Each structure stands twice: as C-alpha cells, then as structure tokens.
Amino acid sequence: MEANLLEVKHLQTHFKTEDGVVPSVNGVSFSVAKGETLAIVGESGCGKSVTSLSIMGLVAPPGEVVGGEIWLEGQNLLALSKKELRKLRGNKLSMIFQEPMTSLNPVFTIGNQLGEVFRQHRQMDKKEARAHSVEMLEHVGIPNAEKIVDSFPHQLSGGMRQRVMIAMALACNPALLIADEPTTALDVTIQAQILELLKKLNKEFQTGVILITHDLGVVAEMADRVVVMYAGEVVEQADVFSLFAEPKHPYTKGLLGSLPKLDENREELDSIPGSVPNPLDMPDGCAFHPRCPAATEECKQNKPQLQEVALNHLARCFYA
Amino acid sequence: MDQTKEPLLVVKGLKKHFPFKKGMFSKETGYVRAVDGVDFTVYRGETLGIVGESGCGKSTTGQMILQLLEPTEGEIWFEGKNLSTLGKAEVRTLRQHLQMIFQDPYSSLNPRMRVEEIVAEPLRVHGTHKGSELKEKVVELLRLVGLDAHHMSRHPHEFSGGQRQRIGIARALALNPSLIVCDEPVSALDVSIQSQVLNLLKKLQKELKLTYIFIAHGLPAVKHISDRIAVMYLGKIVELAERDELFANPRHPYTEALLSAVPIPDPTQRKERIVLQGDLPNPANPPSGCHFHTRCPYVQDVCRQTAPTLTEGAAGHFVSCHFPLAQSQEGVMG
DSSP states (O other): OOOOSEEEEEEEEEEEETTEEEEEEEEEEEEEOTTOEEEEEOOTTSSHHHHHHHHHTOOOTTEEEEEEEEEETTEEGGGSOHHHHHHHBTTTEEEEOSOHHHHSOTTSOHHHHHHHHHHHHHOOOHHHHHHHHHHHHHHTTOTTHHHHTTSOGGGSOHHHHHHHHHHHHHTTOOSEEEEESTTTTSOHHHHHHHHHHHHHHHHHHTOEEEEEESOHHHHHHHOSEEEEEETTEEEEEEEHHHHHHSOOSHHHHHHHHTOOOTTOOOSSOOOOOSOOOOTTSOOSSSTTGGGOTTOOHHHHHSOOOOEEEETTEEEOOTTO | OOSOOOEEEEEEEEEEEEEEEETTTTEEEEEEEEEEEEEEEEETTOEEEEEOOTTSSHHHHHHHHTTSSOOSEEEEEETTEEGGGSOHHHHHHHHTTEEEEOSOTTTSSOTTSOHHHHHHHHHHHTTOOOHHHHHHHHHHHHHHTTOOGGGTTOOGGGSOHHHHHHHHHHHHHTTOOSEEEEESSSTTSOHHHHHHHHHHHHHHHHHHTOEEEEEESOHHHHHHHOSEEEEEETTEEEEEEEHHHHHHOOOSHHHHHHHHHSOOSOGGGOOOOOOOOSOOOOTTSOOSSSTTTTTOTTOOHHHHHSOOOOEEOSTTOEEOOSSOOOOTTTOSOO
16 A cells, blocks of 8 residues: 555544533544545534544644544654644645635735745745735636735635635645535535636645535545545545445435435435434444434444445445 | 416516615615516416525515515515505415525524424414414424424424424414425535425425425525526526426526536536636626626627516526527527
8 A cells, every 4th residue: 555645543532521521533544645635524513524623633622632643644643742733734734614704814914814824834024925925826716816915804705715715725735635615605606616726726736635525516526535424433435436326334325315416306305314313322333323224233232343345445334 | 387377476576775875974875786676476386496696686585575675676466466565464464375484493493482382473473273272283283394292392402403494394384374485494404404304395395285485505406396496696587497497408608607516416427617707796786788797608798788688588488698598409509
C-alpha cells in the first residue's frame, strides 16, 4: 500500500455532558491519499463534523479526543503541542465551513483576513501579503479582485464569501483540505460554481480533500471514495462507483432509496422508519437495528464489526 | 390531468414591493420588488410546485396567498372569491380552507404548548369542536399523520425534527383545508426523514383530496411531488409547465441551467454542466429588459431592452423568453 496522506485510526471523540458521556465519534478509521477526494456522508449527529474538527485539533470542551491516532504525512497530530498544531493549521491543513458569513470576521477587510494567512505562515510583509491575496482571489474566480480585497464580508454575496474562504484555505497550498458542507448554504446555481471550482483546484494542487456532506448528489459528483457514518461509527466504506451501484449496508441502501431523482417518477419513496437514536441511549447490538428492515435476533444482541465484504468495500453488517 | 379541472386559486398580476428607507428622516428611497407581476392558476386536487433560488419571491408569493402579507398590486381569487374585496370576517372564514406548513419545525411550534393544545388551537379559535369532541378530533388528526394518542401530553422539544413536522401537518389539517401552502417543508430535515414527510404529504393528498402549493429550492423533491411546476427568477415566473414536460423540454435558459446544476446521485452520470456566471442581481435594482439577461448564455440585444412576457407555447407550457429553447422533438433552435 502506498503511503497515505492522512491516516485516521480508531479515532474516539467523546463529549462529557451532565447527562452522561456522548461518544460522538466512536472508533473511526479511514485514510486519504494525495490528491484524493474522500466524502464522509451521514445525517445530523452521526459524527461527521466532529471527526473533521478532531483532525483539525479544534474540538472544544466538553468534547475531547480520548483515543486513536491521526497521522498526517507521517506526523501524529494528536501528539503535537498546541503551538505546533497552530503552525500546521492554515498551512498544511485547512478547512472551509458551511456558513461563510459566520466564519469571516465582519470587522476586517477581505484582504486583511486573507493576508493574515501569508503573514503568519509565510512571514510576508503587508504589501507582499496583499499582492498575494489579490492573486489568490483571482485564482478562485473573483472578478475585480483589486477592489474586492478592500471590501468587508457583508458587501459580498454568499457564493463570493465561500470563494474567499476557499482562497484562504488554499493560500498556503495545504496537503489536506477539509470542506464541511461547503455548498449547503448556497443556491443550486452557485453550488454548481463552487463545486466546479473545488474540482479544478483539487486537480491543480493535488490537494487531498475530505468532503463532509449529507447530499448524496454532491458525493456522486465529487468523491473518489466514500465513508458512510451512522451514530458515530463507519458503517460502510467503498469507492464511489461501488457504493452507488452496490450499497451493502441497509442504511446506505435506505439513504439511496429515499432520494427523489430527476430521471424517474415514483409514486412512493423508500424511507427509513424512525429516526437517529439518542446518543445517550444507544441500542444494544447493531446501532441501526431498530430502523433496519432486515434486523434479526443476532443484530439486537451482537455488534457487527466493519469487515471487507468485497474488494476494498467495507460494511458493518452481519448480512452484507 | 383530466378535462374537468376546476380552478381553486387564481392569482392575477400579483406584486409585492417592500420599501426601504435611508437617512435620518426615513425617506423611502426605493423598493425591493420581491414579487413583480405573477399570474398562475391552481386547480383543485393538483400540486403546483414553485421553485427558484433565494430572493426569487417564491415565499413572498406564498405569504400573500395566505393573507400574511398584503399585496402591493394584483388579485387573489380563492374558491371563486376575490380575497382583496372581502371584509375581514369573510376572509377569516375562508382562511380556514387555506393553511400552511412551515419550513422550520423547531420555530413554528410553540415550545410551551403541549401537542394537544397545538393541534387543537385552530379548532378552538374557529370554534368548530368542543370538549370531548375536540379531543377525539385531535387524536384522529395525530393518527392521520402517523403519531399516536399518547403523544398528546408532550411538548415539542420531546420530538425529532420529522415528528415535529408531522405535528405541524396535523395542525394544518385540523380545519379541513382545501389548499395547503407548503413552504420548504422538508429542507430542514435529514435525508432519511425527508422521504417520510414527502410520502405522508402524498398519502394525505390522495385521502383528503387536498391541493398543494409546494414551494422549495430542492428540485428533486419538487419534481417528486408536483403535477405542474412554476420556475421563478427575481420576482417573476419565467416558465410554467407540466412536470414531465418541464424536465424533458425546458424552454427558458434559466430553467435549463437550474436543471443542469442539480448534482445527480449517480457517479456514472457525471456531466458537463451549464454553469451560470455571476450572482443573482439585487432585486432592488433588477436588470433592464429581461431580468435574466446578465447571466443568460444566449443573451441578445433585445433582451437588454425589452422584458419578455409569459406566453403559452405548447399547450400548458408557458415561457417568458424572447428566444425560448427549441423543443427537443423539433430539434430546431427557436
């Protein structure tokens, strides 16, 4: 196996609340190769965002990474000091968030915020940083970059702000970019623009991308490989074509069947009954069994392990 | 649709302009033309989908139909009556038949009320049921949306998003409405829950002979549930057609781009999409001529000067464009 860019092993991130410990991420392992796009899919509360925050070292109390390893280019991120990690973030490792408005500081200009990356990580002076900022803005397709660099975030549209965030994240040519629902807050035609941009940049810079989303359309469009999460665990992992053509886990099958599609008319959509379990009161056995149409006695009692059910295709189900 | 279609709601020349104010004397300095001349008819028993991106005026249109906003201009005819000429009491009576399902099931239910009170409120306000009859009706409504009698004594925070949306639907059904305006009813829900709610809406429509206006930005959901679809852009309808016709034969360049922009959940169908350049123009200062000309890949001189009108091409297929795209069976550029 070739050396991976990122290797996450048995990651466990727990939140200690008054009512008990919430195991948001419970033994998650995956890897990302150079230039690869890995999508992490799942519904709210499945732990996909906490996984990405754990990689970034941004889990805030009461949350805590309590186990596992995260290796980026041979460095164990969990063993680094805060200072060392800060040097890495925005440099080798960066992230774009769902809501570009709340992730930009409203009282500083775009140039100031984007330039900060260059001043911090590339030791540039203000003038150089500004020149590089303009160049970066042009790179992500912002028209009139000379002018935009002096605007404030509120003067830009949602799509433009997301482009600024992408410019900022890619400023230091990171090895790994984490995109957490990067287009969820945007309109469809703007989403198309941003997805095209991410694809182009991914090719150009050979950046490894972790794309976190609940939109299976975006996954099919963008990903090389897919990790499906449910209740803090990986339930299925495969390359994008196998996953959509032959989903193995009943949860993945249910998700795909519940989507209305543009190229077919169905009277009724499949649906997954019930809703995601309460993390403080997880069902015994397989976490999905109360909603699974094929659950048996065994599923109620024993917990299935993630195992290879076809070549490079992992699923956590007794009957996959 | 059958021949005997009966118009339930007719909207004519509907406009809503919101004034905005500037300066210390709060002078009105301009208008945001949220809805700028919209005409359509909704037939009894059908679902009309309204799609468009943020700021296109789809929600404002819904709110005017529900009498939550007063139109700046235009008429709304419901069950054969012009709502703007009726007195308050009459509108109130008619409003019983005109209900709404909201987007956010978290903020649209009063957190201090129990489910029983929430669902019973419309019945109580309009005085249709009392005492034990009221309670029975609430139980019946909860069953209808897949909830149970024992849920009555609980508060909204004890429910998941999907269940809350069911409570909202039960409340909307309480007064036997004929028309329900659903404003983004599934966009706040998780994928696996969205299909539950869409299936429920379809089932109820069949059982209770409901008519829906389904407002949303997610095209797959709109396509799934609608009979006919209106596409809005910057306060105007740019295209309106039967669902399958619209998806097979989009004639407005905006519809074409919108359809092309939707990511398809099938990696074998990755495609070159039509990516529109630029952002939505500011509705306070819409472009001259055709509102879409600044982003249209086929723009001509006339588009910059004259606004096109919504005209019927093929039967029931309306488009507002000087150069509508060719119909695929003809294969000729229009």
